[in-house]
Amino acid sequence: MDLGKTGARVRACGPDGVREGEGPGVVGLAAADGVRQVMAALRGALEGLDVGRVDVLAMGLVGYHAASARREALAEALLTEHADVVLLTGDVTTTYVGAIGDRPGVVVAAGTGAVALGADATGRTVVRDGWGFLLGDDGSGYAVGRAGLRAALEHRDGRGGSAALERAATERFGELVGLPAAVHSAAHPSQLIASFATDVARAAQDGDEVARQIWADAAAALARTARACREALDPGLPVCLAGGLAQVGALLAQPFAAAVGGEVLRAAGTSLDGAEALARQAWSGAVSPVVADQVSVVRACGSGLEGAVAEEGGADGLGVPWPRRVGKGRR
């Protein structure tokens, strides 16, 4: 399962073949009712798929790094309802594995939020940004959407901004004087704001200079986050830009590649591919050493949850059976 702010996606693999489902996303495990949110999102994405209890559930989820205190409760709930073995990690880890597999490098996962995971050949990992839309997520879809809406309101105010973005925002949201109320009373303001990133992309492709600059700023911010991972581990690591925002294409990819320098990789697969790969690794008994430091594996022992335990990974990877406790995924 891949669980982000914008949506949840599951892929069920078994003897009957592969089925996929999707549903709404969540604010994140770090939200006050994070465990309940995650469980509801899983049920929503599984709806209609006729998937019963599974052997292994691998889940990459937003807010994982900020919510270490809630991981154990989530693992126990998942073991009770869904699977015999649960692998938990941040959505940036599933994005990493989907994008570049078990190769050392830096993967920037840019969607509604933005976070980067770096991993070197010795099993060391670092996470940068992912601080959420109010304090970080620099260069994210939220940041692009917010900058676009600000430019729309600035133009309306006669404080500069962009006429093209004011038109686009009015088309999408109606008379702009009502926009703050709509945004501040939305169930998920960050998603509403991030939804405007596609309009900013269209305006940029149509030649609007303010919109182009917003994308250039986003690329520079994402490159800065990637470079911080490199600097903490190994300046020679290759970098890959992945996640939903990367789908905007050259508008983001070109200035990102120019700003980040060094080797830039193309993402080979999605975060859902990464979650599947991690589930298969957990099933086979060993999680790749490159990201093992970011992963918790918990399994039910006997009939109850008393023995719910987790293996901690390290430089030699992560052997699944008989682990100790939940709580991995350090920044």
Added chain:
Amino acid sequence: MDLGKTGARVRACGPDGVREGEGPGVVGLAAADGVRQVMAALRGALEGLDVGRVDVLAMGLVGYHAASARREALAEALLTEHADVVLLTGDVTTTYVGAIGDRPGVVVAAGTGAVALGADATGRTVVRDGWGFLLGDDGSGYAVGRAGLRAALEHRDGRGGSAALERAATERFGELVGLPAAVHSAAHPSQLIASFATDVARAAQDGDEVARQIWADAAAALARTARACREALDPGLPVCLAGGLAQVGALLAQPFAAAVGGEVLRAAGTSLDGAEALARQAWSGAVSPVVADQVSVVRACGSGLEGAVAEEGGADGLGVPWPRRVGKGRR
């Protein structure tokens, strides 16, 4: 009454003298349950003051400009519970009247949020910014606090930032890895973030360059909002920086004065002084023509609310009796 995001203040003037009370603020009238919020804040601020029904209630409130659809409902609720005549306006108007009275000019009200009101000698008014913390409020306490916390997290991430602000943030909020969860699950994230502005001020006063730049950026943003008012009305209007953020002093006032240019006035009084002045004007029968365009006055007719009506102001000011309908306070 002055009702902002950070707090509510009331001043009751009568034959028994003057009493003041205060209580928690509100997200704003534009929030989904804005009317309920405002009514609760008024009751909270009045608690213990032993103030019964009053002749005139003048209220400057945050979110007023974004919530024209809710003004009538609020006026009716206030007429039912608290007063025979209700004057409603934005908190920027009470700040304006408290700061420079009925003189034409531009007043920037900077607190947790930021908004500017310009008024010329002919009765024309304009409002700029005040778009709320997610989309605007450039140069506000929220913007300063957010920039300070971002600099703290950036430093922790090895992405630049400020060591002094990282120390200050850790002192105030504890281990920073938990900060996003604390902020995103707070009842009022914008207030929590704005509370860090005082730490940013202290760091700047202690010579931290990043903190100084944050205040310089805030001053430039507030000056830009003020200039937008001038440009829409009259480039020669004097400008005044008022509101809670202005209390930080020279750190903000000096770069603001330099960036805004022209005549800069000192605020003569507070927004609560402005609310009192407006209440007295409504009681005397005529609201000052300078801000009349931003003010709604509603009075109960007879015994019921059926006749609740409001006068619309204009170039000749606002005569209180037998008005027409609510809905004033245009951008």
